[in-house]
């Protein structure tokens with residue numbers, strides 16, 4: 001079996017950046033990716049908050065990074081990792097690989113509403129990330145769906161950008177902290193729509209309105225330019241729980257941002273417990289995790 005210096009799990013921005021740094025340090029690197037290179041950013045219509053790049057599609061961002069890493073000789077296999085042993089054996093559905101160090105960059109998936117036309121409207125009025133896409137709705141009308149801290153923070157963030165923000169929540173009370181709800185109550189351009197769920201998305205080539213249903217089954221159409229879905233994210237790290245600590249929400253714990261509880265196993269990007277899940281922080285993590293792995297390699 002080949003002994004790799006570093007195996008990177010996940011070919012999103014964090015994983016590819018880890019590989020970039022490790023390959024430039026002349027390390028033998030294997031990247032294992034369950035689906036396609038690029039991770040979540042592949043779904044971004046436009047990225048306009050990455051320093052130094054005014055505007056780029058998510059696909060071009062991912063492809064540029066992937067090509068940069070491939071040019072350096074990265075080995076990439078499209079296999080899902082299902083288990084990692086403490087001795088740094090990495091197990092996929094069909095194979096076993098061995099490394100001196102492992103970087104977990106498995107990211108997250110945004111929880112979906114699972115209603116008709118949801119995928120069709122992504123980037124055409126529907127977003128899962130206010131920090132990413134809020135600026136596209138300057139002076140426009142938006143809705144946020146959710147009742148946790150993320151939804152409340154998103155609504156606060158958007159209320160400084162959009163002309164009007166509807167906050168739609170399926171219950172009477174928010175799950176998020178009272179201090180955020182209090183801020184929102186005092187915002188003139190925020191309207192709460194409680195005990196309601198989003199039942200349908202309407203429009204032709206872009207989102208024009210949403211229909212909400214209350215607990216009694218009454219429907220109401222709300223004209224919006226954008227809908228931000230903030231009902232949580234789904235990290236998928238349970239299979240690594242023998243080598244890393246995982247918090248209640250499924251994110252990998254790390255004292256300093258990259259080290260996990262197992263020597264030689266690092267975490268980078270959205271998969272870890274962190275404050276801001278963005279490209280800038282994912283690539284930052286990737287570069288630090290790789291540099292640490294190289295420095296501490298035995």
Ligand SMILES: Cc1cc2nc3c(=O)[nH]c(=O)nc-3n(C[C@H](O)[C@H](O)[C@H](O)COP(=O)(O)OP(=O)(O)OC[C@H]3O[C@@H](n4cnc5c(N)ncnc54)[C@H](O)[C@@H]3O)c2cc1C
Pocket residue numbers: 009010011012013014015032033034035036037038039040041042043044045046047048049050079080081082105106107108109110122128129132133236268269270271277278279280282
């Ligand atoms: C629609 C959308 C728009 C966005 N727009 C912006 C934006 O404009 N600006 C911005 O800064 N951020 C944006 N983001 C957020 C940004 O994309 C993420 O913060 C970033 O992609 C995180 O990178 P990551 O590498 O940590 O994780 P991910 O991008 O989630 O990549 C993780 C990768 O790991 C793979 N993987 C997972 N588990 C396994 C396994 N067991 N085995 C093998 N592979 C595995 C996944 O298939 C995936 O390819 C957006 C996100 C979305 C969804």
